[in-house]
Amino acid sequence: SQIHFEILRGHGDTVSSCHFCFEDTKILSCSYDRTVKLWDVEKGFPIQVFEEEHTAPISECNLTPDDRRVVTSSYDNTVKAWDMETGKMLWTVEHESIVTSCNISCDGRYVISGSDKENTIYVFDAVSARVVSRIQGHHKSTITRCCFHPDNHRVTSVSYDKTIKLWDMTTRSTSITINEGHSNAISDCCFTSDGHYLCTASWDRSLKIWDIKTGEFQCHEPVSLSQGHEGSVSSCLFSQDASLVVSGGYDKTIAIWDTETGCKKLSLKGHWDWVTDVAISKNKKWILSASKDSTLRLWNIEKMDHIPSVTESRKARGSKIAQCEECEKPFLCLQRSDSEVISRCVFCRLSS
Numbered sequence: 001s002q003i004h005f006e007i008l009r010g011h012g013d014t015v016s017s018c019h020f021c022f023e024d025t026k027i028l029s030c031s032y033d034r035t036v037k038l039w040d041v042e043k044g045f046p047i048q049v050f051e052e053e054h055t056a057p058i059s060e061c062n063l064t065p066d067d068r069r070v071v072t073s074s075y076d077n078t079v080k081a082w083d084m085e086t087g088k089m090l091w092t093v094e095h096e097s098i099v100t101s102c103n104i105s106c107d108g109r110y111v112i113s114g115s116d117k118e119n120t121i122y123v124f125d126a127v128s129a130r131v132v133s134r135i136q137g138h139h140k141s142t143i144t145r146c147c148f149h150p151d152n153h154r155v156t157s158v159s160y161d162k163t164i165k166l167w168d169m170t171t172r173s174t175s176i177t178i179n180e181g182h183s184n185a186i187s188d189c190c191f192t193s194d195g196h197y198l199c200t201a202s203w204d205r206s207l208k209i210w211d212i213k214t215g216e217f218q219c220h221e222p223v224s225l226s227q228g229h230e231g232s233v234s235s236c237l238f239s240q241d242a243s244l245v246v247s248g249g250y251d252k253t254i255a256i257w258d259t260e261t262g263c264k265k266l267s268l269k270g271h272w273d274w275v276t277d278v279a280i281s282k283n284k285k286w287i288l289s290a291s292k293d294s295t296l297r298l299w300n301i302e303k304m305d306h307i308p309s310v311t312e313s314r315k316a317r318g319s320k321i322a323q324c325e326e327c328e329k330p331f332l333c334l335q336r337s338d339s340e341v342i343s344r345c346v347f348c349r350l351s352s
Contacts (some may be wrong), residue, residue, distance in 0.1 A: 001067050002307050003268060008039055008296040010046050014023050015275050015290035017060045019160040021067050023198070027288060030072055030298055032057035036082070041286075042296070048163050053089050060101050064108040064126070071111050071126075073102035079113045079122075081129070095122070105148040110169075112155050114143030118255040121146055121157055123169065138174075144190045149173050149212075150195035158186035160341065164200055166212070176224040178217070181208055188235045192242040196347075199244060199245055203232035207247055209259065223346075228255035235277045239284050246287055248275030254289050324348055 013032035021028050026047075029041040036058065040049035042340040056076035063070055069090065070082040075098040081090040081287035097117035104111055104126060113122045119141060123133040139159035154175065155167045162185060166176035181201035183251070189200045196213040209223040236247045245257040254268040255274055273292035280287050287299040304310060323329070326348040 003266075003299050003304070005268070005270060005297050005299045005300060006044055008044055008298065009294070010037055010039075011035065011065060011294050011296075013057070013294055014276060014334075015296055016058060017062075018279050018288050018290040019063060019166055020060070020279050020281050020286070022287060024286065026284065027279075027296065027298075028061055028063055028070065029290060030058040030061035031294070033073075033294075036070060036072055038084070039296070041057075044298075046083075048087055050087050052079070052324045053082075053092075055213070056098075059099060060103075060300055062104050064104055064136050065106060065190075066108060067184075071102050071104055071106065073099035073113050074198050075099070077115075079124075081111070081126070093122070093124055093129050093131070096262060101145045101147075101349045103147040105139060105152040106150050107152045107343065109152070110148070112146050112148065114146040114157060116142055119143055119159065121167065123155065127337050133169065133172065136160055137164060138167070139163060141185075144186060144325065147189060147191065150193060156198060157192070157308075158200055160185040164189065164198070164210070178210070181196070181222070181340075182206070184232070190237050193240055194239045194242070197238070197242065199236045199238060200249055201233040201236040204230050205231065205233060207233055207236050207245065207257070209245070209262075214223055223259070223262050225257050225264070228267070229253065231242055234275060237278055237280055239280050240282045244280065244284065246278045246280050248278040248289055250274045252291075254278055254287060254299070256287070256304070263313070265313070266301075266304055266307065268297075270345060271299060299329060 011031040015031045018029045030036045030132045032052045036050035037046040040047045058072050058074045068084050073079045078096045079093045095115040098115050101114040111126050118136045119139040121135040121138050124131045126202045141160035143157050143159050153169050164178040165278045175236050182204045184203035186202045198210045198212045201207045207225040230251040231248045234248050247255045252271045257265045258287045271291040277290040285302045289297045323342045324345040
């Protein structure tokens with residue numbers, strides 16, 4: 001591969017979740033080996049290990065926006081918060097069954113978790129750990145992922161039941177339910193940093209981008225990203241500027257998608273087993289992947305656009321760079337037909 005990568009070894013089992021933190025200088029990961037590790041990107045090894053608290057695999061880890069606390073969810077029926085500096089545990093919230101997912105609101109005030117007992121979502125105070133809301137029977141089957149909308153008022157969850165739900169913390173009711181989005185279990189969901197779009201990843205081998213802001217998806221199809229993975233898609237994440245989507249799959253690969261065109265730019269191959277999670281640095285130079293093979297991989301995609309296969313596929317699509325009439329940013333203009341001239345980028349077209 002023409003993409004340079006590093007392998008981070010240190011976990012003893014499946015790495016379930018990974019993130020960049022501290023301005024992309026550090027990496028946070030958690031594993032079925034019941035530990036959370038903080039890695040130094042430069043050195044490539046762990047500088048802090050959070051351990052001996054969880055008694056079963058850790059399903060997910062997340063950081064508060066200020067990088068000062070870590071929240072973990074586990075198959076030992078708990079969600080725990082840790083102090084990043086001391087590595088000490090701050091609190092534990094007991095659930096009635098395994099916890100598959102956890103997330104922290106963008107203002108750092110709330111934590112949500114998805115529990116298997118009655119497919120419940122819990123919302124609790126990030127400091128006091130007091131339960132604020134308990135939404136029982138929210139889904140008909142296991143909740144695979146839950147995350148906060150950047151507005152901090154809404155919570156999205158996806159499930160084996162193939163549905164996507166947005167729950168409003170203010171009105172304490174479900175504001176959006178999407179039933180027909182995917183033909184198989186939905187494994188992951190993530191928002192653009194402005195909260196306008198939601199991406200979902202599914203075992204039906206596709207990803208979909210939903211316009212949550214204008215509700216465009218209710219009358220038009222969402223943008224579908226397909227033919228990127230040969231098996232179920234396990235994870236998805238937007239880059240900070242929403243120009244890329246990165247996805248991981250059970251086919252052991254990572255796909256990089258151009259959101260503008262809905263086309264795959266590149267596949268990263270190298271893991272020896274399922275890719276369980278992906279992350280992308282703020283400056284879009286690095287992609288991070290976690291795998292069932294017990295490793296993390298750090299891929300340098302800085303020169304991605306100069307790789308022959310990327311430039312060739314762009315040529316094959318007959319695209320040209322144009323300037324958007326509205327936001328004046330350059331975008332990849334795909335010729336739909338000879339008669340139709342597209343003068344605005346996808347974000348301006350979708351938001352109008």
